[in-house]
Amino acid sequence: MSAEHDTHESHEGPIKTPRQLIWTVVASFVVPIVTIILLVNFVASGDKPAAGSEGLSAEAIAQRLAPIGHVEIRDASGPAVVRTGEQVYQAACTACHGSGAAGAPKTGDTAAWAPRLTQGYETLLNSALKGKGAMAAQGGGEYSDYEVGRAVVYLANQGGGKFEEPAAPAPAASAAN
Template identity: 65%
Template sequence: MSDNAHSHDEHDAPHEGPVKTPKQLVLAVIFSFLVPIVGIILLVNFVASGSKTGAGSEGFSEEAIAARIQPVGTVELRDASAPRVLKSGQEVYQAQCAVCHAAGVAGAPKLGDAAAWAPRVATGYEALLNSALKGKGAMGAQGGGEFSDLEIGRAVVYLTNNSGANLPEPKAPAAETAASQ
């Protein structure tokens, strides 16, 4: 019978774990909830810190939005009866021609390159003005734009005279001269 009593005592022994008192049980429950929650809060704060933009896109930046909604054109009111002030050849050159002729873009003869301008100047002022007004090669037509034909002619003379030619500057017609004074 001693065998039965001995085996019975082994099964009746209380199971002991790491928690031995009710105070330890309360602390274990609190920490089992608090530690993951604090960890989640810290992780969320870390991920949310700093400014994030869309996947490589600046499409919603203030500058991009302003560029998209800016007006396409502008309206400029002018007094039709006001005298028109004609631009000089240099002013027209700087506003319209210098983009290509200063750097020699697309084969344009450069300002000051007498060798490149000599054969063109030999064709005469009228041929040069015609090429400027109607376009030639990669140069688009300059006539009918912001500048009058007379202003384009002044720019042709400015460009060629600063490249070895000696062309007289075209004069404004008498009606325009009287109106501009």
Template identity: 55%
Template sequence: MSNVQQTHSEDHESPIRTPKQLAVVVLLSFVVPIVVIILLVKFVTAGNSVGAGSDSLTEESVANRLRPVAGFELRDANAPRVFQSGEAVYKAVCATCHAAGVAGAPKLGDAGVWAPRIAEGFDTMVSIAIKGKGAMPPKGGNPDLDDIEIARAVAYMANGSGGKFEEPAAPAPAAAPAAEGAAPAAAK
């Protein structure tokens, strides 16, 4: 029976045989979980980056998302009108259709499509642009544009497609003669 007890007690022996080994195991049982927790915290908090190539959190993109959809501009009704260039009118109004050829609109730069229109003459092209034709509304759908601005846009598009038109100059201000006429009346 003593043989059975001896065999039985050997089966239950611990791998820790010395007090030094016990101290090491106790110390590691506290240190290892703490190190693992610290590494996990660093891993979770270290990266505030968004997906690769994404700039959705930059100040500029956040500001663009927060800005109003519609613009508002106060203008002095008595100030002289500043006419836009043909390129500015094209980019703001005409490019919507003429950049992609939407609804049969002649694409900017396609000389073959523009040639028959250019052959009709500048005044005819301006008249069509002001009054509208087919799917194109009068003045490209922007009634605030002046006829000079429409003519400048026509010249810009025609010249970009093989034409050789001069961009119309802004008319002389009409306020100057009215001010001269008022001065002599006040002197009487």
């Protein structure tokens, strides 16, 4: 009889009482429902950027969609605004001459400017207009040659130079003659 008893025990399941059956049935419905609710909450909990990427942020998208350039329409008959040497320096020269980037002599560094000042104003102006070394040509750009000349005087005088402000160009002859 012990052989029959061993075979009978091996065919029994893990549920032995009606109470265990009820708990198993309830758990088989509740656990999947709770899991589904937790997954839905996780997915719908908000925007999650990709790991290590800000490429889809509003700022990044706006930057990619920004126009490459712009058109500025000016009144040709309007008065010309002539900028001071300091204004041109702040707008075009300070990036390199303020920090000494790309070998540019720093503003106010008299030792670095001394050999350049001995070359004279015309040579320095020519270098600024046509470019020299890593410095891009400034002539023909946003600033007139006169404004670039004023910036050269401003920058050179900060480095110990005693240059005079260049003379203002004569106004263009009017076409009404």
